[in-house]
Amino acid sequence: MLLYIVGIVIVVIGVAISIGLHEIGHLVPAKLFKVRVGQYMIGFGPTLFSRTKGETEYGVKAIPLGGYISMAGMYPPARAGERPLTSGTDAFPAEREYEAEESGRKRGGFLKAMVQDARTASADAIPVGAEDRVFYKLPIWKRIIIMFGGPFMNLVIAFVLFGIILSGFGVQTLSVGSVSQCVVAAPSTRTSCEPTDPIAPAAAAGLKPGDQIVKVGSLDAPTWEQVTALIRKSSGKPLDFTVIRNGETKTLAVTPLRTSRETVDSAGKVVKDSAGNPVTVKVGFIGVAPSYPLVKQPFGNALPTLGNNIGHDFQIIGTLPQRLVQVAQAAFGTEARDPNGPVGVVGVGRLAGEVTATQGVPWVDRISFLLGLIASLNVALFAFNMIPLLPLDGGHIIGAIWEGLRKTFNKIFHRADPGPVDIARLVPLTYVVVIVLGGMSLLLVYADIVKPIQLQ
Known part of the structure; x- marks a missing residue:
């Protein structure tokens, strides 16, 4: 108080x-x-x-x-x-x-x-x-x-x-928080990669944790919600990620992979069908999670x-x-x-x-x-x-x-x-x-x- x-x-x-x-x-x-x-x-x-x-x-x-x-x-x-x-x-x-x-x-x-x-x-x-x-x-x-x-x-x-x-x-600046090294298809719960797993598009393109995202495709200074929506609908289509890494601007081409992802409701809970199985949908995926570090300007x-x-x-x-x-x-x-x-x-x-x-x-x-x-x-x-x-x-x-x-x-x-x-x-x-x-x-x-x- x-x-x-x-x-x-x-x-x-x-x-x-x-x-x-x-x-x-x-x-x-x-x-x-x-x-x-x-x-x-x-x-x-x-x-x-x-x-x-x-x-x-x-x-x-x-x-x-x-x-x-x-x-x-x-x-x-x-x-x-x-x-x-x-x-x-x-x-x-x-x-x-x-x-x-x-x-x-x-x-x-x-x-x-x-x-x-x-x-x-x-x-x-x-x-x-x-x-x-x-x-x-x-x-x-x-x-x-x-x-x-x-x-x-x-x-x-x-x-x-x-x-x-x-x-x-x-x-607070939108940045790459973590990069998945492989793609694990839903509904698998594995947290580690196997030799047969395809390489995640973000890792293959060279995105690294800490990269400051300044542009994705035609989106300047995008929010993570905008980036996610663009990735999900762009499977198989290259997207240019413009990032700042150690003060240097880089442009990396990332091609989202079409994969199965669980559907979630507005509360963030996994949607299940009548048999109790998770409902999946085919969307674009690159394998990154965001972070919002403080960056001095x-x-x-x-x-x-x-x-x-x-x-x-x-x-x-x-x-x-x-x-x-x-x-x-x-x-x-x-x-x-x-x-x-x-x-x-x-x-x-x-x-x-x-x-x-x-x-x-x-x-x-x-x-x-x-x-x-x-x-x-x-x-x-x-x-x-x-x-x-x-x-x-x-x-x-x-x-x-x-x-x-x-x-x-x-x-x-x-x-x-x-x-x-x-x-x-x-x-x-x-x-x-x-x-x-x-x-x-x-x-x-x-x-x-x-x-x-x-x-x-």
């Missing part, structure tokens, strides 16, 4: 640090571009402690699952002469952007807090003389840098963690790993409605959870706890898994924040890009500068986004409790 809790704590700390660095990704360029930053906060809810340095209050809140910086004038005034609004950036959309007590306002509900983020007057009044140190007056490229700084920091964190995993721990291989994770997360986001329906069907029905589908904070904590507490698993593997989990969460933070909807970073970036396109269009046609885009008018859409995200979070929490994703 103690190890289970340790795993959860490690992930919570990792997430909190990731969020803190995400907000530093916003804070540093904002400071460099002279924008007045009133607060830098990790977490949301009640403030545990804070300290003011210069014009910025730095602090930690009770629930370490969010964070923000509050910048002066992130949204332009609705009409000329009004004061611009102070608001903030988020790593998660559920946090309050600033302390309501500072201006004497009462705390509102969740939706009210979101509206305050987009349209209500700032709790931190912009001091006299700082009217030009507001976000919306910055050149568009500077605004984009500030808003992209947070998600970019998540990419940096993920890249570093993936690099540590690949080069320091290694990754160059640090630079973290880049394609990062790219694959980004693509996977955007694919999930693109099919999110369908995947949420599947989660609901699993949570309220008999279907199993998709191990590659969305998972909530409860599910992530459970996975971390289970892996850390699993007996018989080397500590190297446990640590590697936890680092990989935190790296994947950072990729998810990047992908999630890049969704072009308020109050996410992607919404502010799209607003800046649209403003740039509008200014360019008007300049080409010699029209007056239309001024900044008032993205605060998207408050109704923000309501919808918040409601949807809140419902999604509740569904995932419920599913993670009643139908958690199982470790393979």
